[in-house]
Amino acid sequence: MIDNPVIFYSASVFIILFALLCLFAKNVVYSLLSSIVVFFFGALFFYVLGSEYNAIIQAAIYGFAVPVLIGLSIMFGGGKTNVKSKRTLSLFLPLCAGIFILAFIYLIMMSLVIMPDTFNPSDVLQVNSFDTIRTFARALFIEYVWAFELVSLLLTIVIAGLGMLGVHRHRGLKRSRGGEK
């Protein structure tokens, strides 16, 4: 674990700013680019917290694969992405203020409930890369093997289902074109 306030605070400011920009940018492409930055800063947080494996997975899937999917959806959407909403603008400032007030109340309550000295990472945590990977392997293939297999099955079903939907739709389009001729 990296206990550096400069990294933490700068990453926090950037992740919050880009998350807000992601929601309230007018162009959805800017939202997509901001979301990439948010996901990469999320991976940075995982790395700082001592979980390199999760950071790599987060950066690979949410930093590269998911933006490609969303970008393809924007391309198929034809670029008509501006949705004007007066309600959004009128509620933006009070809701943001409410979020920050709630978050500060939560922080104060948590710091009152749990004493900071209870969880001192330098006393309880001895993490290095080899131990983390070994723990992951043990958990995935022994303790959580059923969950692992279920997730694998779910991924397979989704891929097969999307393929089937695409094939059916392609056949339907062919039939309708044949009927028109």
Added chain:
Amino acid sequence: MEITMYHYLFIGLLLFLIGLLGSVLVKNVIKVLISIEIMLLGVNINFITFAAFCDNIRFDGYIISLFYVGIGAVELAVALYLFYLMYQKKESDNIEKFSDL
């Protein structure tokens, strides 16, 4: 100044609330999906934080967050395919026009 567990939990909470705000207020389907992913990122940061600070033996939070990444990617793929199909019918990405799903 020492960085404690609450700092990370606070960031996770902020991300969750920002995602919640976006998924409630924004009308664009793709932005709603991105907001849901931001909410999940906040939850994931909380899992990793608790695993790093409180669980020094089994690292359950790391494993759960790993499963979340897989499930989240699947959910996003299915949602984007549904969006693509609905967009072809409605010719719009406004979520209010998808109410007769």
